Amino acid sequence: MPLYQIQKPAIAGTLESSDIQIMIDRNDGEGIDINLTSSVEHQYGRQIRETILKTLSNMGISNAKLTAVDKGALDCTIIARTIAAVHRSCGITEHYDWEAIDSWNV
Protein backbone atom coordinates (compact mmCIF):
# COMPACT_ATOMS: atom_id res chain seq x y z
CA MET A 1 0.00 0.00 0.00
CA PRO A 2 1.36 3.43 -0.87
CA LEU A 3 2.45 5.61 2.01
CA TYR A 4 0.10 8.45 1.15
CA GLN A 5 -3.53 7.68 0.46
CA ILE A 6 -5.80 10.66 -0.28
CA GLN A 7 -8.83 10.02 1.90
CA LYS A 8 -10.80 13.15 2.67
CA PRO A 9 -11.07 16.81 1.70
CA ALA A 10 -8.28 18.85 3.24
CA ILE A 11 -6.90 22.35 3.04
CA ALA A 12 -3.51 23.99 3.62
CA GLY A 13 -2.19 27.50 3.21
CA THR A 14 -3.88 30.87 3.24
CA LEU A 15 -5.06 33.54 0.82
CA GLU A 16 -2.50 36.02 2.03
CA SER A 17 0.06 37.62 -0.22
CA SER A 18 3.02 35.32 -1.12
CA ASP A 19 1.07 32.24 -0.08
CA ILE A 20 -0.98 29.60 -1.86
CA GLN A 21 -4.10 27.91 -0.57
CA ILE A 22 -4.49 24.32 -1.66
CA MET A 23 -7.58 22.17 -1.31
CA ILE A 24 -7.29 18.47 -2.08
CA ASP A 25 -9.70 15.55 -2.35
CA ARG A 26 -9.90 12.08 -3.85
CA ASN A 27 -10.14 11.59 -7.57
CA ASP A 28 -10.35 7.81 -7.79
CA GLY A 29 -8.78 6.53 -10.98
CA GLU A 30 -9.10 9.88 -12.72
CA GLY A 31 -5.51 11.07 -12.43
CA ILE A 32 -4.39 14.43 -11.12
CA ASP A 33 -6.66 17.37 -11.76
CA ILE A 34 -5.55 20.87 -10.72
CA ASN A 35 -7.80 23.89 -10.88
CA LEU A 36 -5.52 26.91 -10.47
CA THR A 37 -6.44 30.53 -9.84
CA SER A 38 -3.49 32.87 -9.76
CA SER A 39 -2.86 36.55 -10.17
CA VAL A 40 0.32 35.60 -12.04
CA GLU A 41 -1.18 32.71 -13.98
CA HIS A 42 0.03 34.13 -17.28
CA GLN A 43 3.70 34.14 -16.36
CA TYR A 44 3.89 31.36 -13.79
CA GLY A 45 0.76 29.20 -14.15
CA ARG A 46 2.61 26.35 -15.79
CA GLN A 47 5.44 26.45 -13.29
CA ILE A 48 3.06 26.38 -10.34
CA ARG A 49 1.25 23.36 -11.78
CA GLU A 50 4.52 21.58 -12.42
CA THR A 51 5.69 22.20 -8.88
CA ILE A 52 2.48 20.75 -7.45
CA LEU A 53 2.61 17.76 -9.85
CA LYS A 54 6.25 17.06 -8.99
CA THR A 55 5.50 17.16 -5.26
CA LEU A 56 2.53 14.82 -5.65
CA SER A 57 4.59 12.44 -7.75
CA ASN A 58 7.35 12.48 -5.11
CA MET A 59 4.73 11.39 -2.61
CA GLY A 60 3.53 8.62 -4.89
CA ILE A 61 0.13 10.16 -5.53
CA SER A 62 -1.35 9.56 -8.95
CA ASN A 63 -5.03 10.39 -8.30
CA ALA A 64 -6.18 13.62 -6.67
CA LYS A 65 -8.35 16.60 -7.35
CA LEU A 66 -7.01 19.97 -6.26
CA THR A 67 -7.98 23.58 -6.32
CA ALA A 68 -5.20 26.08 -5.72
CA VAL A 69 -5.55 29.81 -5.22
CA ASP A 70 -2.15 31.36 -5.60
CA LYS A 71 -1.18 34.76 -4.28
CA GLY A 72 2.34 34.84 -5.67
CA ALA A 73 3.89 31.99 -3.68
CA LEU A 74 7.49 30.90 -4.18
CA ASP A 75 8.21 27.29 -5.14
CA CYS A 76 9.25 26.34 -1.58
CA THR A 77 5.88 27.59 -0.30
CA ILE A 78 3.98 25.70 -3.00
CA ILE A 79 5.81 22.49 -2.08
CA ALA A 80 5.24 22.99 1.65
CA ARG A 81 1.52 23.67 1.23
CA THR A 82 1.08 20.68 -1.08
CA ILE A 83 2.84 18.38 1.38
CA ALA A 84 0.73 19.71 4.25
CA ALA A 85 -2.54 19.31 2.33
CA VAL A 86 -1.66 15.71 1.43
CA HIS A 87 -0.75 14.82 5.01
CA ARG A 88 -4.02 16.27 6.31
CA SER A 89 -6.02 14.48 3.65
CA CYS A 90 -4.37 11.21 4.65
CA GLY A 91 -5.08 11.88 8.30
CA ILE A 92 -1.35 11.97 9.16
CA THR A 93 -0.73 14.33 12.06
CA GLU A 94 2.59 13.00 13.36
CA HIS A 95 5.60 10.91 12.35
CA TYR A 96 6.26 12.81 9.17
CA ASP A 97 8.81 11.16 6.94
CA TRP A 98 11.25 14.06 7.09
CA GLU A 99 14.02 12.08 5.51
CA ALA A 100 12.01 11.42 2.36
CA ILE A 101 10.66 14.97 2.24
CA ASP A 102 14.21 16.27 2.62
CA SER A 103 15.48 14.09 -0.20
CA TRP A 104 13.16 15.80 -2.71
CA ASN A 105 14.91 19.11 -2.20
CA VAL A 106 17.59 18.98 -4.79
Next chain:
Amino acid sequence: MEYEIRRLWIDRDPRQKQLWQNLLQSGGIRPEAAISYCAGLFFEDRLVATGSLYQNIIKCVAVSPAHQGGKAVSILLSHLLSTVMENGSSSCYVYTKPQAARSFEELGFSELARVDDQLVFMERAIYGFPQYLKDLERQRVPGRAAGIVMNANPFTLGHRYLAERAARENETLHLFVLSEELSAFPAATRLELVRRGVQHLPNVRVHPTGDYMVSAKTFPSYFLKEDVQVAKVQATLDAILFRDHIAPAAGITRRYVGEEPLSPVTQLYNESMKEVFHGAIDLVILPRVEQGGNVISASRVRDLLRRGKTEEAKELVPESTYAYLISPEGKALIQKLQQEG
Protein backbone atom coordinates in the same frame (compact mmCIF):
# COMPACT_ATOMS: atom_id res chain seq x y z
CA MET B 1 1.28 44.54 15.80
CA GLU B 2 -0.19 41.56 14.05
CA TYR B 3 -3.70 40.57 13.20
CA GLU B 4 -5.17 37.92 15.41
CA ILE B 5 -8.17 35.68 14.81
CA ARG B 6 -10.41 34.84 17.74
CA ARG B 7 -13.69 33.08 17.94
CA LEU B 8 -16.54 35.38 18.98
CA TRP B 9 -19.09 33.96 21.38
CA ILE B 10 -21.94 36.18 20.28
CA ASP B 11 -24.57 33.94 21.81
CA ARG B 12 -22.92 33.94 25.26
CA ASP B 13 -21.05 37.17 25.64
CA PRO B 14 -23.25 40.27 25.37
CA ARG B 15 -20.23 42.59 25.23
CA GLN B 16 -18.76 40.73 22.24
CA LYS B 17 -22.14 40.65 20.60
CA GLN B 18 -22.44 44.44 20.92
CA LEU B 19 -19.00 44.98 19.35
CA TRP B 20 -19.90 42.60 16.56
CA GLN B 21 -23.23 44.30 15.87
CA ASN B 22 -21.59 47.74 15.79
CA LEU B 23 -19.05 46.56 13.24
CA LEU B 24 -21.73 44.99 11.04
CA GLN B 25 -23.96 48.02 11.22
CA SER B 26 -21.13 50.37 10.27
CA GLY B 27 -20.79 48.24 7.13
CA GLY B 28 -24.51 48.44 6.36
CA ILE B 29 -25.06 44.80 7.24
CA ARG B 30 -27.77 43.43 9.47
CA PRO B 31 -26.91 40.73 12.01
CA GLU B 32 -28.32 37.30 11.23
CA ALA B 33 -29.74 34.81 13.67
CA ALA B 34 -28.72 31.64 11.83
CA ILE B 35 -25.02 31.50 12.69
CA SER B 36 -23.09 28.44 13.82
CA TYR B 37 -19.61 29.98 14.07
CA CYS B 38 -18.47 33.56 14.33
CA ALA B 39 -14.88 34.74 13.93
CA GLY B 40 -13.38 38.11 14.80
CA LEU B 41 -10.18 39.62 13.50
CA PHE B 42 -8.41 41.80 16.06
CA PHE B 43 -5.74 44.43 15.55
CA GLU B 44 -4.18 45.96 18.63
CA ASP B 45 -6.89 44.23 20.62
CA ARG B 46 -9.64 45.94 18.68
CA LEU B 47 -12.21 44.12 16.57
CA VAL B 48 -11.57 45.24 12.98
CA ALA B 49 -13.22 42.53 10.89
CA THR B 50 -15.69 39.71 11.29
CA GLY B 51 -17.13 36.83 9.33
CA SER B 52 -19.47 33.99 10.26
CA LEU B 53 -20.50 30.56 9.13
CA TYR B 54 -23.74 28.73 9.01
CA GLN B 55 -22.66 25.18 8.20
CA ASN B 56 -20.72 25.71 4.96
CA ILE B 57 -22.16 29.13 4.13
CA ILE B 58 -20.10 32.25 4.79
CA LYS B 59 -22.15 35.12 6.16
CA CYS B 60 -22.00 38.56 7.68
CA VAL B 61 -18.53 39.54 6.49
CA ALA B 62 -17.57 43.08 7.49
CA VAL B 63 -14.21 44.83 7.56
CA SER B 64 -13.77 48.23 9.17
CA PRO B 65 -12.84 50.89 6.58
CA ALA B 66 -9.27 51.42 7.85
CA HIS B 67 -8.46 47.75 7.26
CA GLN B 68 -10.09 47.27 3.87
CA GLY B 69 -8.00 46.53 0.80
CA GLY B 70 -5.24 45.00 2.91
CA LYS B 71 -4.63 41.56 4.25
CA ALA B 72 -7.41 41.63 6.86
CA VAL B 73 -9.99 40.12 4.53
CA SER B 74 -7.66 37.39 3.24
CA ILE B 75 -6.69 36.35 6.77
CA LEU B 76 -10.34 36.25 7.76
CA LEU B 77 -11.46 34.29 4.69
CA SER B 78 -8.55 31.84 4.94
CA HIS B 79 -9.61 31.11 8.48
CA LEU B 80 -13.27 30.63 7.58
CA LEU B 81 -12.42 28.34 4.65
CA SER B 82 -10.12 26.23 6.83
CA THR B 83 -12.85 25.98 9.46
CA VAL B 84 -15.37 24.77 6.88
CA MET B 85 -12.95 22.11 5.62
CA GLU B 86 -12.06 21.02 9.15
CA ASN B 87 -15.75 20.47 9.72
CA GLY B 88 -15.61 17.92 6.91
CA SER B 89 -17.15 19.89 4.07
CA SER B 90 -15.37 20.21 0.75
CA SER B 91 -17.40 23.14 -0.50
CA CYS B 92 -18.14 26.61 0.74
CA TYR B 93 -20.76 29.16 -0.35
CA VAL B 94 -21.40 32.84 -0.10
CA TYR B 95 -24.37 35.00 -0.97
CA THR B 96 -23.26 38.55 -1.43
CA LYS B 97 -23.99 41.83 -3.13
CA PRO B 98 -22.73 42.17 -6.69
CA GLN B 99 -20.21 44.87 -5.65
CA ALA B 100 -18.42 42.33 -3.46
CA ALA B 101 -18.36 39.55 -6.06
CA ARG B 102 -14.97 40.55 -7.46
CA SER B 103 -13.22 40.36 -4.11
CA PHE B 104 -14.58 36.87 -3.61
CA GLU B 105 -13.49 35.88 -7.11
CA GLU B 106 -9.95 36.88 -6.20
CA LEU B 107 -10.20 34.53 -3.24
CA GLY B 108 -11.06 31.64 -5.56
CA PHE B 109 -14.85 31.76 -5.51
CA SER B 110 -16.81 31.34 -8.72
CA GLU B 111 -20.20 32.74 -9.52
CA LEU B 112 -23.10 30.30 -9.84
CA ALA B 113 -26.01 32.68 -10.37
CA ARG B 114 -27.10 36.25 -9.80
CA VAL B 115 -30.36 38.09 -9.28
CA ASP B 116 -30.15 41.44 -11.08
CA ASP B 117 -28.30 44.01 -9.03
CA GLN B 118 -29.27 42.44 -5.74
CA LEU B 119 -27.41 39.23 -5.15
CA VAL B 120 -24.66 36.92 -6.34
CA PHE B 121 -24.41 33.29 -5.24
CA MET B 122 -20.83 32.00 -5.25
CA GLU B 123 -19.05 28.73 -4.59
CA ARG B 124 -15.58 27.63 -3.57
CA ALA B 125 -15.27 23.87 -3.90
CA ILE B 126 -13.09 21.00 -4.98
CA TYR B 127 -15.86 19.32 -6.93
CA GLY B 128 -18.76 21.70 -6.72
CA PHE B 129 -21.49 22.66 -9.13
CA PRO B 130 -19.73 21.65 -12.40
CA GLN B 131 -19.38 18.12 -11.05
CA TYR B 132 -23.00 18.06 -9.80
CA LEU B 133 -24.17 19.07 -13.29
CA LYS B 134 -21.91 16.50 -14.94
CA ASP B 135 -23.44 13.77 -12.77
CA LEU B 136 -26.91 14.98 -13.74
CA GLU B 137 -26.00 14.97 -17.41
CA ARG B 138 -24.95 11.36 -17.11
CA GLN B 139 -28.49 10.50 -16.01
CA ARG B 140 -30.05 12.31 -18.90
CA VAL B 141 -32.49 10.26 -20.99
CA PRO B 142 -33.76 11.10 -24.48
CA GLY B 143 -37.32 12.36 -24.68
CA ARG B 144 -39.32 14.89 -22.70
CA ALA B 145 -38.19 15.24 -19.11
CA ALA B 146 -39.92 16.90 -16.19
CA GLY B 147 -38.60 18.06 -12.83
CA ILE B 148 -40.05 18.29 -9.33
CA VAL B 149 -38.31 19.71 -6.27
CA MET B 150 -39.60 18.64 -2.88
CA ASN B 151 -38.62 18.60 0.75
CA ALA B 152 -40.85 15.57 1.45
CA ASN B 153 -40.88 15.98 5.20
CA PRO B 154 -42.13 13.21 5.01
CA PHE B 155 -43.25 11.83 1.63
CA THR B 156 -47.08 11.86 1.45
CA LEU B 157 -49.78 10.73 -0.97
CA GLY B 158 -49.80 14.35 -2.18
CA HIS B 159 -46.17 14.06 -3.24
CA ARG B 160 -46.85 10.71 -4.80
CA TYR B 161 -49.74 12.09 -6.82
CA LEU B 162 -47.53 14.88 -8.17
CA ALA B 163 -44.82 12.36 -9.09
CA GLU B 164 -47.27 9.97 -10.72
CA ARG B 165 -48.82 12.69 -12.86
CA ALA B 166 -45.46 14.01 -14.02
CA ALA B 167 -44.14 10.49 -14.65
CA ARG B 168 -47.19 9.67 -16.76
CA GLU B 169 -47.08 12.84 -18.84
CA ASN B 170 -43.34 12.73 -19.60
CA GLU B 171 -40.72 10.24 -20.69
CA THR B 172 -38.64 10.89 -17.59
CA LEU B 173 -39.16 12.56 -14.25
CA HIS B 174 -36.22 13.95 -12.27
CA LEU B 175 -37.24 14.25 -8.66
CA PHE B 176 -35.02 16.46 -6.48
CA VAL B 177 -35.13 16.14 -2.72
CA LEU B 178 -33.76 18.97 -0.58
CA SER B 179 -30.52 18.00 1.13
CA GLU B 180 -30.59 20.59 3.85
CA GLU B 181 -30.76 19.35 7.43
CA LEU B 182 -33.43 21.66 8.72
CA SER B 183 -36.44 19.42 8.78
CA ALA B 184 -38.04 17.10 11.31
CA PHE B 185 -37.03 14.15 9.12
CA PRO B 186 -33.30 13.88 8.36
CA ALA B 187 -32.24 14.39 4.73
CA ALA B 188 -31.14 10.77 4.27
CA THR B 189 -34.50 9.51 5.56
CA ARG B 190 -36.49 11.91 3.40
CA LEU B 191 -34.50 10.84 0.34
CA GLU B 192 -34.96 7.16 1.12
CA LEU B 193 -38.72 7.51 1.69
CA VAL B 194 -39.05 9.29 -1.65
CA ARG B 195 -37.06 6.51 -3.35
CA ARG B 196 -39.30 3.85 -1.83
CA GLY B 197 -42.44 5.86 -2.54
CA VAL B 198 -41.76 6.09 -6.29
CA GLN B 199 -40.35 2.60 -6.75
CA HIS B 200 -43.42 1.65 -8.81
CA LEU B 201 -42.58 4.36 -11.37
CA PRO B 202 -39.71 3.08 -13.54
CA ASN B 203 -39.08 6.39 -15.31
CA VAL B 204 -38.39 8.42 -12.16
CA ARG B 205 -34.86 9.38 -11.11
CA VAL B 206 -34.35 10.69 -7.61
CA HIS B 207 -31.54 13.16 -6.85
CA PRO B 208 -30.43 15.06 -3.76
CA THR B 209 -30.29 18.82 -4.33
CA GLY B 210 -26.87 19.10 -2.70
CA ASP B 211 -26.03 22.68 -1.85
CA TYR B 212 -27.85 24.09 -4.82
CA MET B 213 -31.26 24.81 -3.40
CA VAL B 214 -31.63 26.48 -0.08
CA SER B 215 -34.55 26.96 2.20
CA ALA B 216 -35.71 30.30 3.53
CA LYS B 217 -34.15 29.42 6.87
CA THR B 218 -30.62 29.28 5.52
CA PHE B 219 -30.92 31.95 2.90
CA PRO B 220 -28.93 34.92 4.17
CA SER B 221 -30.68 38.22 3.68
CA TYR B 222 -28.50 40.49 5.80
CA PHE B 223 -27.10 42.40 2.84
CA LEU B 224 -30.36 42.98 1.03
CA LYS B 225 -32.11 46.31 1.30
CA GLU B 226 -34.66 46.42 4.11
CA ASP B 227 -37.58 46.87 1.79
CA VAL B 228 -37.04 43.99 -0.62
CA GLN B 229 -39.03 40.84 -0.19
CA VAL B 230 -36.46 38.33 0.92
CA ALA B 231 -38.58 35.33 -0.04
CA LYS B 232 -38.97 36.77 -3.52
CA VAL B 233 -35.23 37.17 -4.05
CA GLN B 234 -34.56 33.68 -2.76
CA ALA B 235 -37.26 32.16 -4.95
CA THR B 236 -35.91 34.02 -7.97
CA LEU B 237 -32.37 32.78 -7.33
CA ASP B 238 -33.58 29.19 -7.00
CA ALA B 239 -35.55 29.52 -10.22
CA ILE B 240 -32.57 30.99 -12.10
CA LEU B 241 -30.24 28.18 -10.96
CA PHE B 242 -32.84 25.69 -12.12
CA ARG B 243 -33.51 27.36 -15.47
CA ASP B 244 -29.90 28.09 -16.41
CA HIS B 245 -28.07 25.06 -15.06
CA ILE B 246 -30.03 22.19 -13.57
CA ALA B 247 -32.76 21.95 -16.19
CA PRO B 248 -30.38 22.11 -19.20
CA ALA B 249 -28.08 19.48 -17.65
CA ALA B 250 -30.92 17.02 -17.10
CA GLY B 251 -32.83 18.03 -20.22
CA ILE B 252 -35.84 19.20 -18.21
CA THR B 253 -38.44 21.29 -20.02
CA ARG B 254 -41.29 21.12 -17.53
CA ARG B 255 -41.50 21.71 -13.82
CA TYR B 256 -44.39 20.41 -11.75
CA VAL B 257 -45.52 22.06 -8.53
CA GLY B 258 -48.47 21.68 -6.22
CA GLU B 259 -50.94 24.50 -5.95
CA GLU B 260 -50.83 26.19 -2.57
CA PRO B 261 -53.75 28.55 -2.17
CA LEU B 262 -53.27 28.80 1.59
CA SER B 263 -49.56 29.58 1.85
CA PRO B 264 -48.56 33.06 0.62
CA VAL B 265 -44.86 32.09 0.62
CA THR B 266 -45.37 29.08 -1.61
CA GLN B 267 -47.58 31.13 -3.85
CA LEU B 268 -44.84 33.74 -4.14
CA TYR B 269 -42.47 30.91 -4.99
CA ASN B 270 -44.69 29.68 -7.79
CA GLU B 271 -45.12 33.20 -9.14
CA SER B 272 -41.36 33.85 -9.19
CA MET B 273 -40.83 30.57 -10.99
CA LYS B 274 -43.40 31.49 -13.60
CA GLU B 275 -41.64 34.82 -14.23
CA VAL B 276 -38.14 33.33 -14.44
CA PHE B 277 -39.13 30.26 -16.47
CA HIS B 278 -41.11 32.28 -19.00
CA GLY B 279 -40.47 30.84 -22.44
CA ALA B 280 -37.80 28.41 -21.22
CA ILE B 281 -39.57 25.91 -18.98
CA ASP B 282 -43.27 25.12 -18.68
CA LEU B 283 -44.60 25.42 -15.17
CA VAL B 284 -47.37 22.93 -14.47
CA ILE B 285 -49.36 23.75 -11.33
CA LEU B 286 -51.50 20.86 -10.12
CA PRO B 287 -54.31 21.15 -7.57
CA ARG B 288 -53.62 19.44 -4.27
CA VAL B 289 -55.06 16.05 -3.42
CA GLU B 290 -57.61 16.00 -0.64
CA GLN B 291 -58.40 13.50 2.05
CA GLY B 292 -61.36 13.92 4.39
CA GLY B 293 -62.15 17.37 3.05
CA ASN B 294 -58.66 18.79 3.61
CA VAL B 295 -55.60 18.92 1.38
CA ILE B 296 -52.90 16.37 2.11
CA SER B 297 -49.71 18.01 3.28
CA ALA B 298 -46.56 16.97 5.09
CA SER B 299 -47.26 19.54 7.79
CA ARG B 300 -50.65 17.91 8.42
CA VAL B 301 -48.87 14.56 8.79
CA ARG B 302 -46.32 15.99 11.24
CA ASP B 303 -49.11 17.59 13.21
CA LEU B 304 -50.86 14.23 13.58
CA LEU B 305 -47.62 12.55 14.61
CA ARG B 306 -46.99 15.21 17.21
CA ARG B 307 -50.40 14.60 18.69
CA GLY B 308 -49.78 10.86 18.84
CA LYS B 309 -52.17 10.01 16.02
CA THR B 310 -49.87 7.94 13.85
CA GLU B 311 -52.80 5.70 12.96
CA GLU B 312 -54.66 8.64 11.38
CA ALA B 313 -51.57 9.68 9.41
CA LYS B 314 -51.79 6.32 7.67
CA GLU B 315 -54.50 7.75 5.39
CA LEU B 316 -52.19 10.49 4.18
CA VAL B 317 -49.00 8.62 3.36
CA PRO B 318 -47.99 5.72 1.11
CA GLU B 319 -47.40 2.33 2.70
CA SER B 320 -43.64 2.75 2.47
CA THR B 321 -43.73 5.94 4.55
CA TYR B 322 -46.13 4.38 7.05
CA ALA B 323 -43.87 1.34 7.41
CA TYR B 324 -41.08 3.72 8.38
CA LEU B 325 -43.29 5.60 10.87
CA ILE B 326 -44.06 2.41 12.79
CA SER B 327 -40.48 1.10 12.62
CA PRO B 328 -38.27 1.54 15.71
CA GLU B 329 -36.38 4.33 13.95
CA GLY B 330 -39.61 6.07 12.98
CA LYS B 331 -41.03 5.73 16.47
CA ALA B 332 -37.92 7.31 17.95
CA LEU B 333 -38.25 10.20 15.52
CA ILE B 334 -41.92 10.72 16.38
CA GLN B 335 -41.03 10.72 20.06
CA LYS B 336 -38.47 13.44 19.39
CA LEU B 337 -41.06 15.42 17.44
CA GLN B 338 -43.45 15.24 20.37
CA GLN B 339 -40.83 16.35 22.87
CA GLU B 340 -39.92 19.33 20.73
CA GLY B 341 -43.62 20.24 20.61
